[in-house]
Amino acid sequence: MLWMVAALTILVSGVLYSVRVDTRVASGHLERARATALLDGALRLAAAELAASPNVPVKPLQLIYKVGEAEIAVDVALASGFIHLNTAPETLLTDLFAHAAALPPDQAATLAQRLIDWRDADEDRAPVGAERAEYEAQGLTYVPRNEHLRRPDDAGQVLGLVAGVYDSIRDLVTTAGTGGDGTVNPLVAPEAVLAVLARGDQARARELVAMRQAGVEQTLDVTSLGLAHASAWTGRDYRLRATYRSHEAEEWSRAAWVSLEGAMQRHSSRLPWRWLYAEELRRIVEPAEQWTKASH
Known part of the structure; x- marks a missing residue:
């Protein structure tokens, strides 16, 4: 009888552990999807704001957007600086x-x-x-x-x-x-x-x-x-980098490259900017967390 109780205890413990793991995985997927939606939305808002501005920015700047309780920062930089x-x-x-x-x-x-x-x-x-x-x-x-x-x-x-x-x-x-x-x-x-x-x-x-x-x-x-390969050219292509910190204190980031160079005329777009490409969503890992992972 005792061996059956022990076996059932082990079985239940295993099921509970599996449920906790599945819950964490599901929560991670949900948080990733939320971060993607927020960052992509902020990137497009920033592109629209740049396109509507009478003065196209040259110096790097930061735009802040609030969606509900979330605050997303978008750093804007000319592509000619890369x-x-x-x-x-x-x-x-x-x-x-x-x-x-x-x-x-x-x-x-x-x-x-x-x-x-x-x-x-x-x-x-x-x-x-x-x-x-x-x-x-x-x-x-x-x-x-x-x-x-x-x-x-x-x-x-x-x-x-x-x-x-x-x-x-x-x-x-x-x-x-x-x-x-x-x-x-x-x-x-x-x-x-x-x-x-x-x-x-x-x-x-x-x-x-x-x-x-x-x-x-x-x-x-x-x-x-005194720098090699330097010139003062600017252009109208930009890198937009959006960053967001979730409720779980995880920081997420995504960058997109957009062009304000005649988007509607050249590409039959109804938008005043052209989405060139977006980089993958990144979860920013703090140095302390990196050390913790490396020590396991």
């Missing part, structure tokens, strides 16, 4: 991989050439690049498209550009718009991009951010900053 994967020259891509992803110079140069081989129209391999033969030799089921990347995460298919490397550069890059002439506007670039333009000089990047915050950039000549 490194364009389709037009950036080899030297800038090499600096990107060397300073943002902390790769050795030879590995950074290899990835830069492989990315260019992926995006250019020919099948001529760069000295340390990769074309069809190199992909087939690695047993991959795909080969370079020999066309521009549609989204930044397409770069994850480039031979050797592993997830960890892409994670290091994804907040610094774009494929929105034409990309100008492959240069970056340091007057609107994030600090991490400035560090790449300054070839790893973090102090110089912080100095430039401080100058912008003080309003000094209005009197600056971009060519006098």
Whole structure:
């Protein structure tokens, strides 16, 4: 009799544990769906507000939206402050991989050439690049498209550009718009991009951010900053990054790229902006939580 009671106790404990796990999973899915809806709504509200503004913003700004009890912050930045994967020259891509992803110079140069081989129209391999033969030799089921990347995460298919490397550069890059002439506007670039333009000089990047915050950039000549691949071009393409903290104290984020460049005329759209692409929803993990997970 005792063994039957013990067995039933174990069985009931297992069922209760399974129910708790299922409840947590369901709650997680619900919270993710809620975050997606709130962030996507805020991104579209921000796009509409930008399109309706008589003065198209150049300097980075933040817009705040309230939906019920939720508060969503949307950071707005010109796409010209990011490194364009389709037009950036080899030297800038090499600096990107060397300073943002902390790769050795030879590995950074290899990835830069492989990315260019992926995006250019020919099948001529760069000295340390990769074309069809190199992909087939690695047993991959795909080969370079020999066309521009549609989204930044397409770069994850480039031979050797592993997830960890892409994670290091994804907040610094774009494929929105034409990309100008492959240069970056340091007057609107994030600090991490400035560090790449300054070839790893973090102090110089912080100095430039401080100058912008003080309003000094209005009197600056971009060519006098001593940065590689810099110009004052702006354009009308933007990155919108929405952030929201849930009731469970989880922080969620999503970025979208939009264009205000003649959307209605060029794309038969009824909206005064064009939705270029949206990045995946991200749950922002606090450093303490990352340490806790790593310690298990």
